[in-house]
Amino acid sequence: MSGRSGGASSGLTWSVLREVKCAELEQAADGWGRVSNRADAARDRIEGQLLPGLRDTQRGEAPDAAVRGLRRLGMNFQYIYTECGLLRTTLNSLAHEIKTQQRVLQGALDDAAALRFTVHADGSVTYPAAGEGLVDGKPLAGGTASGVPNPGMVPPSGLVAPNPNAGKAQDIADRVAQAVRAAADADWRYTRILRSLKAHEGLGVPVATWTDAAADAAAVRDAARGYLRDAIPHDASPAERKAWWAGLTDEQREEYLAVYPDRIGNLDGIPALVRDAANRDNLQLLMGKLEGRDDDDSATKLAALREIDRQLRAGPKAGEPPMYLLGIGDQGNGRAIVSYGNPDTARNVAAYVPGLNTALDKEFAEGDLKRARDLSIASNRHGAPAAAITWLGYDAPQSPDGLRSLAVAADGRAEEGGRAFHEFMGGIKAANDHEDPHMTAIGHSYGSRTVGGAAQHPGGIPGVDEIVFVGSPGVGVDSADDLGVGRDHVFVGAAANDVVTKLPSKAESVLGVAGVGFGGPAAAYAFGDLVDRRNDDVWFGRDPASEAFGARRFEVGDGPPLIGRGKPTIDAHSEYFDPELDKASVDNMALIAAGRSHKIKTEDAR
Amino acid sequence: MRAAGGADQLVTLLGPVKGELDVAHQGVTAGAGALSALAELGAVRASWERRFEDARKECGSLGGKMRAVVRGQTQANEAVKSGFDGVKTPSVGGAR
Numbered sequence: 001m002s003g004r005s006g007g008a009s010s011g012l013t014w015s016v017l018r019e020v021k022c023a024e025l026e027q028a029a030d031g032w033g034r035v036s037n038r039a040d041a042a043r044d045r046i047e048g049q050l051l052p053g054l055r056d057t058q059r060g061e062a063p064d065a066a067v068r069g070l071r072r073l074g075m076n077f078q079y080i081y082t083e084c085g086l087l088r089t090t091l092n093s094l095a096h097e098i099k100t101q102q103r104v105l106q107g108a109l110d111d112a113a114a115l116r117f118t119v120h121a122d123g124s125v126t127y128p129a130a131g132e133g134l135v136d137g138k139p140l141a142g143g144t145a146s147g148v149p150n151p152g153m154v155p156p157s158g159l160v161a162p163n164p165n166a167g168k169a170q171d172i173a174d175r176v177a178q179a180v181r182a183a184a185d186a187d188w189r190y191t192r193i194l195r196s197l198k199a200h201e202g203l204g205v206p207v208a209t210w211t212d213a214a215a216d217a218a219a220v221r222d223a224a225r226g227y228l229r230d231a232i233p234h235d236a237s238p239a240e241r242k243a244w245w246a247g248l249t250d251e252q253r254e255e256y257l258a259v260y261p262d263r264i265g266n267l268d269g270i271p272a273l274v275r276d277a278a279n280r281d282n283l284q285l286l287m288g289k290l291e292g293r294d295d296d297d298s299a300t301k302l303a304a305l306r307e308i309d310r311q312l313r314a315g316p317k318a319g320e321p322p323m324y325l326l327g328i329g330d331q332g333n334g335r336a337i338v339s340y341g342n343p344d345t346a347r348n349v350a351a352y353v354p355g356l357n358t359a360l361d362k363e364f365a366e367g368d369l370k371r372a373r374d375l376s377i378a379s380n381r382h383g384a385p386a387a388a389i390t391w392l393g394y395d396a397p398q399s400p401d402g403l404r405s406l407a408v409a410a411d412g413r414a415e416e417g418g419r420a421f422h423e424f425m426g427g428i429k430a431a432n433d434h435e436d437p438h439m440t441a442i443g444h445s446y447g448s449r450t451v452g453g454a455a456q457h458p459g460g461i462p463g464v465d466e467i468v469f470v471g472s473p474g475v476g477v478d479s480a481d482d483l484g485v486g487r488d489h490v491f492v493g494a495a496a497n498d499v500v501t502k503l504p505s506k507a508e509s510v511l512g513v514a515g516v517g518f519g520g521p522a523a524a525y526a527f528g529d530l531v532d533r534r535n536d537d538v539w540f541g542r543d544p545a546s547e548a549f550g551a552r553r554f555e556v557g558d559g560p561p562l563i564g565r566g567k568p569t570i571d572a573h574s575e576y577f578d579p580e581l582d583k584a585s586v587d588n589m590a591l592i593a594a595g596r597s598h599k600i601k602t603e604d605a606r
Numbered sequence: 607m608r609a610a611g612g613a614d615q616l617v618t619l620l621g622p623v624k625g626e627l628d629v630a631h632q633g634v635t636a637g638a639g640a641l642s643a644l645a646e647l648g649a650v651r652a653s654w655e656r657r658f659e660d661a662r663k664e665c666g667s668l669g670g671k672m673r674a675v676v677r678g679q680t681q682a683n684e685a686v687k688s689g690f691d692g693v694k695t696p697s698v699g700g701a702r
Contacts, residue, residue, distance in 0.1 A: 012640075012641075017640075019640065020640045020641060021633055021634075023633070024632075024633025024636075025634060027632075027633055027634075028631050028633070028634045028647070031626055031630020031631060032627075032630070034630070035623050035654075035658065038620060038623060041619060042616050042619055042661075042665075045612060045616060045619070046612075046616070050609050050612040050613065053609050053612070054609050063672075063675060065671070066609065066671060066672050066675070069664070069668045069671075070609075070668065073616075073661060073664055073668070076657075076664075077661065080654070080657060083654075087650065087654075091647075094641075094643055098641075188642070190643040191642045191643045191645075194643055194646040194647055194650050195646055195649075195650075198649065198650050198653040198654075199653040199654045199656065199657040200657075201653075201656070201657075202660070203657075203660050203661060203664055
């Protein structure tokens with residue numbers, strides 16, 4: 001091509017561009033898809049059959065070495081699956097971009113042929129004589145136009161060629177030059193991406209490999225925007241998303257999973273098994289990404305992700321329900337949604353929303369997940385299969401200074417979280433195989449305010465039949481009738497010694513229990529505002545355990561007193577889900593989640 | 607033994623990888639030279655074929671090791687058994 005075309009450096013000419021066989025690129029992409037699937041199948045077999053088989057039947061040093069070897073292979077296949085999947089999309093996306101430019105080129109060549117212009121090897125276009133000369137009336141001489149790859153960068157000369165063919169030839173030459181230039185640019189970009197997608201040598205999958213893989217996924221995603229066109233229906237309803245997913249071909253699904261594991265994994269309405277598979281991949285990529293950072297926030301989240309990864313790999317112990325990762329993310333305070341039991345096949349599904357001070361940290365990964373696991377185990381003792389979910393899908397308020405922050409916590413987080421929880425439950429309902437699954441929303445602490453927020457949306461929380469509040473500082477409404485399920489389906493557990501479920505008395509304020517954050521002028525000021533309200537009020541409106549609220553209060557343990565053994569403790573706020581410390585509470589919640597609320601042990605309202 | 611068999615199945619599962627990639631790239635190999643991305647793709651493919659092959663070998667070696675463990679355990683069991691067989695035990699009532 002001529003120097004003006006700008007494509008000289010790549011050596012790409014329009015005739016070469018025209019001959020690129022995009023179907024062959026797509027065929028190569030399919031090959032990568034196939035081998036990626038083989039790697040996925042190998043990983044599946046290792047993690048789903050071989051490792052559990054070894055765990056159950058063999059003990060000793062040699063089998064342990066076999067377990068280590070298989071684990072390493074499993075990681076290896078996960079890495080191969082991820083990267084080969086990215087390769088497939090990279091090639092498909094390259095083909096897509098080249099085809100687009102081939103269409104532009106072909107349009108220009110067709111126009112040239114129709115006008116009997118000649119397009120030369122360098123992209124210049126020769127046009128014949130035409131028009132009439134002003135002086136002698138003879139046709140104006142023909143000529144040759146050279147293309148400009150970047151129109152607008154060349155200022156118009158001000159001289160208009162009198163031959164009417166000249167303008168048309170210039171337009172054709174420009175389109176040819178632009179197509180070649182754009183194709184060369186794509187070639188350059190994709191060459192770089194391909195270079196980064198080479199396999200690391202050896203069999204190990206060190207952390208740095210996942211850090212690289214995370215960067216690869218981001219690069220491919222960025223490049224493939226035009227190809228995959230991000231058709232993920234983020235703004236659709238969960239039911240519409242379910243239908244969208246069902247309508248994709250296997251190949252399309254595989255590509256979405258390879259390129260957008262984070263989006264698909266966190267998309268409400270997508271089947272749980274698909275979300276789980278996507279999130280397990282995304283978990284590796286997220287860990288890789290956070291490994292590459294050295295700030296405290298990343299370290300905290302990384303510890304949580306590692307613990308979740310450990311639990312996923314360890315698999316369920318005998319009698320425990322399997323674990324499904326329905327959501328994971330590092331935005332804000334972090335996100336994690338874990339189900340114990342398959343929420344699509346379970347007849348009974350309960351989701352627990354944690355509250356104050358919950359964030360994606362190690363404590364969450366151990367303690368909060370255990371809450372859903374224990375609840376699932378207890379619920380599954382009653383009839384139909386049950387799943388229980390820990391839902392950290394929002395930024396719960398953090399209170400480094402104890403309850404003082406609760407006093408001044410705004411409703412904003414709960415409203416925002418409520419919207420997200422509302423949508424999540426819509427997804428659970430849409431994806432569930434049963435016509436009318438029995439669904440329960442459980443809010444603990446500030447999480448009950450979040451559930452209350454979710455219930456305020458028109459129609460209440462989708463699919464939810466029962467609402468449970470434990471350790472609630474108020475739910476944002478004054479009556480159990482205002483939650484969309486009827487007062488008989490609203491349940492409250494409030495431990496006698498749980499200070500979060502009551503306003504502190506004047507005496508407690510005066511005591512200045514600094515350790516749990518009651519002290520200080522700010523608190524006194526906040527309490528002053530609160531104490532002036534109705535006597536059955538708590539932090540966020542009326543106490544849901546009060547007579548006036550109208551919910552069914554169920555029996556829970558008292559919990560240790562605030563000032564019992566010398567130093568202040570608010571443990572009474574944190575025992576509702578612990579089958580060891582508060583069996584009555586767990587048993588009652590399990591009965592409600594299993595649709596057997598007529599069997600719960602009740603307690604008088606406050 | 608099941609796990610050892612499973613590792614062997616992985617070897618079979620991964621067997622066709624190189625052939626599949628060969629077939630899939632026939633067209634682009636023939637048309638190479640047009641795009642620099644295609645030249646790069648050759649090196650990429652070679653790197654993944656190596657990785658697949660290493661993994662496949664590892665599956666085979668793991669299967670072999672697991673079989674050896676099982677054999678070792680069986681032999682040990684038999685050794686223990688034959689050791690006991692050699693011990694003359696007063697038989698009461700014949701049977702045991």
